[in-house]
Amino acid sequence: MNGAAVLTLGLDIVTTAAILFTVATGLLIIFGVMKIVNFAHGAFITLGAYAGLVASELGLSPWLGLPLAFLAGAACGALVERCVVRPLYGRPLDAILATWGLGIIIGELLTLVFGREVQFVGSPLSGTVDVLGEAYSVYRLFLVVAALIVGGGFAWLLGATRLGLATRAVIMNEDLARGLGINAGWVRFITFSLGSGLAGLAGALITPLSSVDPNMGVPWLLNAFMLVMVSGASLGALLAASVLLGGAQVVISSLASPILGGLTIVVLAALLLRVRPKGFAR
Amino acid sequence: MSAFRQLLALSSAMMLAAPAYAADPITIGIPVGLSGSNSVVAPSVVQAAQLAVDEINTKGGVLGRKLALEIADDASGAIGAQRAFDSLLFQKKVDVLISMETSAARNAGLPAVNKSKTPYIYTSFYEGKSCSPNMFVDAWVPAQQVPPIVDQFMTANKAKTFFMIGSDYSFGRGMLSFTKEYIEKKGGKVVGDEYLPMDGTDWTPIISKLRASGADALITSTAGGAPNVTLTKQLRAAGVTIPYGNLAVDEGTAKGMGADATGIYISASYVTGIDSPENKAFLAAMAAKFGADLKTPNDLSVPEYEAVYLYKAAVEKAGSLDKAKILAQLGRVSFKGPRGVVTMDKQHHASLTMYLGQVQADGSVKVAKSFPNVDPGAQCPKL
Numbered sequence: 001m002n003g004a005a006v007l008t009l010g011l012d013i014v015t016t017a018a019i020l021f022t023v024a025t026g027l028l029i030i031f032g033v034m035k036i037v038n039f040a041h042g043a044f045i046t047l048g049a050y051a052g053l054v055a056s057e058l059g060l061s062p063w064l065g066l067p068l069a070f071l072a073g074a075a076c077g078a079l080v081e082r083c084v085v086r087p088l089y090g091r092p093l094d095a096i097l098a099t100w101g102l103g104i105i106i107g108e109l110l111t112l113v114f115g116r117e118v119q120f121v122g123s124p125l126s127g128t129v130d131v132l133g134e135a136y137s138v139y140r141l142f143l144v145v146a147a148l149i150v151g152g153g154f155a156w157l158l159g160a161t162r163l164g165l166a167t168r169a170v171i172m173n174e175d176l177a178r179g180l181g182i183n184a185g186w187v188r189f190i191t192f193s194l195g196s197g198l199a200g201l202a203g204a205l206i207t208p209l210s211s212v213d214p215n216m217g218v219p220w221l222l223n224a225f226m227l228v229m230v231s232g233a234s235l236g237a238l239l240a241a242s243v244l245l246g247g248a249q250v251v252i253s254s255l256a257s258p259i260l261g262g263l264t265i266v267v268l269a270a271l272l273l274r275v276r277p278k279g280f281a282r
Numbered sequence: 283m284s285a286f287r288q289l290l291a292l293s294s295a296m297m298l299a300a301p302a303y304a305a306d307p308i309t310i311g312i313p314v315g316l317s318g319s320n321s322v323v324a325p326s327v328v329q330a331a332q333l334a335v336d337e338i339n340t341k342g343g344v345l346g347r348k349l350a351l352e353i354a355d356d357a358s359g360a361i362g363a364q365r366a367f368d369s370l371l372f373q374k375k376v377d378v379l380i381s382m383e384t385s386a387a388r389n390a391g392l393p394a395v396n397k398s399k400t401p402y403i404y405t406s407f408y409e410g411k412s413c414s415p416n417m418f419v420d421a422w423v424p425a426q427q428v429p430p431i432v433d434q435f436m437t438a439n440k441a442k443t444f445f446m447i448g449s450d451y452s453f454g455r456g457m458l459s460f461t462k463e464y465i466e467k468k469g470g471k472v473v474g475d476e477y478l479p480m481d482g483t484d485w486t487p488i489i490s491k492l493r494a495s496g497a498d499a500l501i502t503s504t505a506g507g508a509p510n511v512t513l514t515k516q517l518r519a520a521g522v523t524i525p526y527g528n529l530a531v532d533e534g535t536a537k538g539m540g541a542d543a544t545g546i547y548i549s550a551s552y553v554t555g556i557d558s559p560e561n562k563a564f565l566a567a568m569a570a571k572f573g574a575d576l577k578t579p580n581d582l583s584v585p586e587y588e589a590v591y592l593y594k595a596a597v598e599k600a601g602s603l604d605k606a607k608i609l610a611q612l613g614r615v616s617f618k619g620p621r622g623v624v625t626m627d628k629q630h631h632a633s634l635t636m637y638l639g640q641v642q643a644d645g646s647v648k649v650a651k652s653f654p655n656v657d658p659g660a661q662c663p664k665l
Contacts, residue, residue: 008490016486117322118507120515120538128521137519140486209519210483211511219481253487258478259450261487 007134009254015140017239017246018147020265022205024224024231024238025150026073026198032171032233033191036088036095040080041199042221043106044073048200049207049216050110052121062124065204073200074193076106081192089188103217111214123208139208146205150198155235167191171233226269232281240280245269307350308343308603310335310590311376313366313383313391318358320384322507326577327382327405327586328353333564333571334590344594345601352376356387363387367394377603380589382406382421382582385453392417401609403593403626405585407551409456413662418612418626420592421585422551422634424460425659430549430638431501431527432464434651439525441498446475447488447513449505457503457529473497480505483512489520503529511539518542532580537645546641551634552584552621553647561620579620588619592626622654629665631658 023045030038038044048069055065084102088095125142128135158164169177170187178184203217210216227245231237245265253261272279312331314324328351335349343349352374354366363383370376371394379395379402388404395402395416402417410423435441444465448454455477462472473495476488492500500522504510510530517526518541527547533554536543554565564587568579577583593608595615600607616625622635636656639647 005490005494008494012486012490016484019484118511118535118538120511120540120542122540123515123519126519128519135521137516137521139519209512209516211508211515213508216483216508219483250487254490258476258482258485258488262479262482 004134007132008136009250011131011134011136011140012250012254013243013247015137015144016250017242018144019206019209020223020227020246021239021242022143022147022150023199023202023220024227024242025154025235026195026202027221027224028195028228028231028233028235028238029154029191029198030195031228033167034085034089034188036085036092037099037225037228038085038192038195039096039100039221039225040103040106041099041195041224042217043103043110044077044196044199045203045206045217045220046110046212046214047076047106048073048203049121049212050114050203051200052204052207053114053119053212056121062122062208065121066201069204070197070201073203074197076200077196078189078193080196081189085192086185086188103221107214107217114214116214119212121204121207121212125208143205150201151235151239154198158235163187163190223265226265230269230272230279230281232279234281237280241269244280305347307348308345308378308597309350309352309374309376310593311370311374311379312351312353312381312586313356313363313370313379313387314353314381315358315362315383315387316353316355318362319506320358320382323382323580323582326580326583329568329572329577330579330583330587331380331590333568334587336571337567338590338594344597345603349590349594356383356391358384358387360386360390363390364394367391371395371398371400376400377605378403378593378608380405380586380593382586385409385412388412399605399609401593401596401605401612403589403612405589406582409453410658411661413630413665415665416609418592418630419661420589420624420626420632421581422636422656423631423658423661424457425661426551426634426636426656427529427549428457428461428464429656430636430651430653431529431547432461432468432470434547434638435499435501435525435527436468436470439499441470441525443471443473443495443497443499445473445492445495445497445500446502447485447492447500448475448477448503449480449482449509450477451480451505454503454505454530458501461501461503461529478504478509480509483508485513485516489516489522492522493520497524499525499527501527501529506530506532506535510535514539514542514546531641532582533639533647534578534580536641536647540645541643543641543645544643547650548639548641548647550581550637550639552579552581553637553639553649554579555639555647555649556620556637557649558620558622560618560622564620584620585624588617588621588624591617591619592624628658629660629662631661633657 027041051069051072052065125138129138166182227241231241249264339348356363356366382405404419407421446458448458596611599611626632633655636653638651640650
């Protein structure tokens with residue numbers, strides 16, 4: 001392997017990790033605060049992608065599609081929290097069933113409105129840029145910036161705001177937090193909306209690399225689920241998991257076969273949980 | 283909307299079939315994937331069949347009898363196909379089956395076709411070498427689609443090394459293994475071939491390999507729809523500019539992909555830009571009949587249209603609706619349609635004019651070259 005190939009491999013690893021991190025963050029915060037796995041996450045990703053599609057069909061700037069996708073995801077998430085998830089807080093297994101079914105319903109509704117066919121959104125950034133003499137996709141590099149913004153913004157929200165304080169209290173000990181006068185129901189509502197909004201944003205962020213169709217969120221959901229399972233409720237652990245598992249995926253795809261690469265995250269996550277049940281979380 | 287129209291077509295077909303007198307209509311069964319993966323293209327296939335039947339009926343039908351359609355949804359898969367074929371062949375007792383289907387659906391339906399000995403014209407391009415005494419194919423097989431692209435790259439673009447990318451399923455792998463054989467036969471070299479699972483959307487490692495390989499040209503055969511689109515977008519984002527032949531893209535998808543599709547070479551037996559009086563008349567008739575509801579005619583719907591005419595010719599030549607006599611004629615008759623002259627005389631397959639097209643900046647496909655009478659090769663030596 002020569003220098004250029006190693007450089008490309010490195011860039012592939014960093015950008016793949018960034019995409020995985022962005023896609024999984026929304027799932028992570030909902031799991032962290034609410035202890036339920038939101039299996040409608042994939043559908044919210046798809047919803048965000050369609051929001052980006054609508055923005056581009058209205059002739060808006062592709063950049064405007066991103067906040068729109070966040071809003072669409074958050075609004076839908078808020079509605080879902082009120083109507084579907086709230087009664088199921090003490091019943092995580094039922095919540096899995098409900099959100100999975102909900103994901104199917106959202107997918108079918110999107111099919112009804114937009115049709116089953118594959119659609120396309122233009123990229124806000126196109127072409128390549130020179131990285132140490134190797135041409136590399138600008139948009140993939142931008143996704144690293146986007147992941148840093150999402151991660152950084154989220155860390156700030158948790159660490160430096162009143163809402164974050166309340167959220168951390170709910171994560172640590174919900175009964176105690178409630179006893180201290182923290183409105184846990186409100187924290188959950190905000191968290192679920194925020195997590196869904198982030199899923200929508202992730203959907204709009206990945207569409208310039210892929211296509212928009214009613215089932216596009218499903219493969220992403222599986223990888224995000226595995227990453228969250230090994231990360232617990234920790235953002236840092238998610239970052240580590242994205243880099244290590246995503247990196248392993250890229251290396252195996254590049255050196256062996258992309259078919260094996262597709263299995264990497266799932267297999268490694270399962271092995272990791274076998275050896276170390278807490279995964280990357282401390 | 284389209285479901286409503288199909289219902290309408292279905293019920294009108296049933297009304298036509300209802301009165302039992304000497305001149306019952308000749309019924310054409312169309313098992314097709316109205317739901318499932320083929321649902322995007324199936325309506326265009328039904329429209330093409332409806333136009334052919336209308337045209338033939340206004341000119342007096344076949345042997346003095348009208349044609350009628352029986353449409354059945356096969357859900358694009360094997361289980362649905364068994365049900366659709368059984369109901370068409372044994373309950374509706376259709377006189378002929380004419381349709382495009384997935385390979386899985388065709389294979390599942392063939393036993394019923396062979397049992398009832400009903401003529402079956404298969405109108406979808408496919409991986410080749412499916413043989414039955416009752417089945418004829420008027421669409422292309424790999425031996426017809428691949429050579430135009432490879433020849434173009436080797437002569438006009440002076441390409442010597444090729445890279446191939448595909449989806450990991452039988453059609454994708456089959457197409458590319460044929461392509462590899464053909465390239466090597468012509469003295470070229472395949473420097474890499476890579477596959478991604480069918481639901482995969484991240485082509486990054488493969489694209490990095492492609493760039494590292496330094497290949498002169500790229501040929502891809504992915505599953506239709508999402509994999510094809512994601513690959514093309516990511517290739518363009520990665521700045522890949524070598525000649526790019528796509529064995530799985532159709533005109534509609536190319537148009538939807540916008541600027542990313544510009545310059546892609548495709549090879550097909552039908553593109554809307556074919557400059558012939560037959561094609562112009564066909565396009566005008568389709569537009570007049572379906573107006574705003576028109577589904578753009580394509581490489582899967584036009585063979586359906588032509589197959590109805592091929593069946594008509596065979597029945598007229600046979601002089602009766604005797605299935606064995608019609609089967610004996612199906613491999614002899616010709617029809618000059620939008621794609622040119624089609625005769626299914628090559629071991630139940632057809633020599634076809636293949637068109638090498640290049641996607642333009644506005645999304646249209648310009649015919650760069652046509653290759654008349656491309657032979658399907660030995661598909662069914664035992665027939």
